[in-house]
Amino acid sequence: MDNVITETPKPDKELKELIDKSNSVYWDNFDGETWFGRCIFLSWYCSKGTCTFCFRSVTKDKIKEPEKARRSLASVIAEAMMIKGLGWRIEFLTGGYGILDDDEIKRIVKLVSQVLEEPIWINLGEMGIELLEEFRPYVQGLYSSIETLEPNLHKKVCPDKPIEPYVDMIKNSEKLGYKNAITIIIGLGEKREDFPLLENFLKDNKIKRITIYALRPVKNTPFEHGPESTEVAWWISKTRIVFPKIEIIVGTAIYRVPEISLFLEAGANAITKLPATKMFNTIDAMTVENEFKKAKRNFTGKFTSKNIYEVADWEGMLNRIDVTDEERIKIKETLYNYLDSMNKKACKLFDSCEI
């Protein structure tokens, strides 16, 4: 497994020139507003479970009762409330295959969209046009988890998740007026020569947003090491230069925080994949905020707060969603568990707290 990254990695001369160029393309097209994208997971089980880099590939057989490997509605909605209240954005709502039925998913999508007061992005695997229709008006865009576009590598790392059904979904969703996004992972074994495959895919499918993840190492899989930060930065820079207006979100990790400023300078719009609720009001959270400053970006959300109870109208948020009284009580309890824990950390971090 990887060592902790303690300082921002330095690009070599060639990469530095590329980053300078992509940074300038970024500033020609965006205003510096930078956010943290929080992904909402619905479950930790996936009936496929065969993608060789995914933690679900090593946990699938240990889950004896898949129907229980899902989050409660209260915890999903409380998390959406924190996204809204702390000025983060939803990266997408996701969950492994084969765990929730369509009606449950539709209800959750609707409730999360009500909390956030906007249509959301979802990443729920490939879906047929009928189901896609039913997500209106609560969804603005769909993610396709492509992971890598090199065909042989794709077959190896995602043996049961072919790309073609996603391409069909992208075509259907475009017809219905949704935006499309893809995810790719750097560190699976791709080569820089593969960039044209990505470029063509983004062009051919009119992709509006891409999330580029630095591979998260998972013990007992073939992938116990993540990529160099500079390699991820190369892919961000190349993508930014060829697609000046595309939204680029980059997935990092708590042990890689100092790479964030490098990724932003390479032209990313936002970051994702940090355990933000756990990190909130810690030294690591302060380091994240500092990374945004280093890249001269305006971070629109919060990773620290002296008075978490006052940063948002939590009660108002709770009152505007279509849930039963019983569900509302549970959501409130779950939310305040999170907020109380964040507040406790504030007392330590700031040497004082409001309550």
Ligand code: SF4
């Ligand atoms: S389909 Fe998604 S959740 Fe399932 S094993 Fe593959 S990457 Fe993991």
